[in-house]
Amino acid sequence: MIRDIFSRKRHYTTIPSEKGKKDVPAGLMTKCPECKTIMYTKELNQNMFVCDHCGHHHRIGSTLRLKYTLDENSFTEFNQGMISQDPLTFPGYKEKSEKDRQSTGMNEAIRTGYGTIGGYKAVIAVMDAGFRMGSMGSVVGEKISRAIDCAIEEEVPFILFSASGGARMQEGVVSLMQMAKTSTSLNRLHEKGLLFISVMTHPTTGGVSASFASLGDVNLAEPQALIGFAGRRIIEQTIREQLPDDFQSAEFLLEHGQLDQVVHRHELKKTLLTLLKLHNAPQAKKKEGEDDA
Template identity: 50%
Template sequence: MLRDLFKKNKYITVSTTSFDSISEENKPIIPDGLWVKCSGCGKILYKDDIDNSYEVCPYCNYHFRLSAYKRIEYLVDKESFEEFDKVLSGGNPIKFKGYEEKVAAARESSGINEAVVTGIGKIDGEETVIGVMDSHFMMGSMGYAVGEKLARAFEYATENAKPIIVFTTSGGARMQEGIISLMQMAKVSAAAAKHSEKGLLYITVLTDPTTGGVTASFAMQGDIILAEPKALVGFAGKRVIKGTINQELPEGFQSAEFLLKKGFIDEIVERKYMKSELSKILRLHKER
């Protein structure tokens, strides 16, 4: 089920408690969190090596999930990013019990105010509006604040004739905001449509996982749709789809590679090449 995917931590850390069965004299001295386990191939990796390789496994090319600010750091030119609406918040529109506490905990653990960071920056000198969703904040779920920040980013890009790039990762609409969360699909899609009417470029980059209402709306509206390797992209979970159509699903169903083969996305780009690929696209668009 999709919820099992969403329980993944950024890293599977290897703790010193793993060696409790070893005698004291033979026990290695290893600080907690120094090594991480790859969720793709299961190999034990030195954390600093992962940090220095765009957080990608050198053995199986598994792309660890990035925080929004880390992705922006990898993507934009140094000191060129100006954030929009940093403190914008959605409140608790349907008075869902315990929601304020859940949001507060997500802010503390993720270091961001909401599940998306928006702003403007330069990629190899090419100025563009940027939106980056973050799976570490309530699995990137889309509530009022996420929709409002993205809609404002599109509006800014439209008014200032700028391209926009959105990195998506999400479990879908945020259930704690009820119908308000579902309305964000239409709001962001409408803002994206107005941007398109002006003949401006919209690029989406699908990262693991992009699901639910985000996939059903703005994630798949880009003029150019890129994805990271092996990203899970879909609307409903495999079990739901299989139960609905009563058929076996193809191998690799809902992976970025499967979608590329079927023509739903334009290219799969490894993280280390993402900045150069995006700057090339921005330059080509500007020179039309």
């Protein structure tokens, strides 16, 4: 019996060769940064890039965001050709921007256009962290302002998805001016009695969080999204206190009254549709009254 144990054939795990590694298609598998589970990217995509094991919401680009949010084939993009200049002649800025244009297929860090959700028309703006980390330069601010103007002209709600590291440092004070510019445009939207829904995703920080992202009539966020102005380390060094572990998370902001709701990605389209229906009811009634008069 003992002889049988030692004579039993052993199976050893082999280390894949370099050729074997190259045979594995790029992007086939994705590792969850939260629970470290490795999943097929295709299955993750089918689950809207939400980890099926821990519920972590993976960062997604503007293309998938529009696909998951809007009615099929309803998006019409505008102001697509706008490209940022280099006002400060910042070293390497043009080259890095061109590299991002090649990798993302976008000219800037935001896409704007018309779309429908459940048949309800709205103007949509979606920031994309894949382009200069979604930073807000002059073109981003201009495209948001133009989108708001379109919403005012068409008398439809404005929905904006934020995903940004803040103002774009390569454009200096020009990027900071976009905070006031976009906020002023939103004030015009508010004066017209039109709805602005702000959806904050991971991350929404810096000048973006301190301006238009926080000015929604309804402020929503995805679970565990990082939302805040300055970084944790800077704040702790300034106030000389240790911050809570969940500081600047969507859940922390909700608890402290800075958000209206934290919404799971699977429920986001349904939530937006409900808000559009609630907004449309009195608008439709008002229009009927004007027609009767």
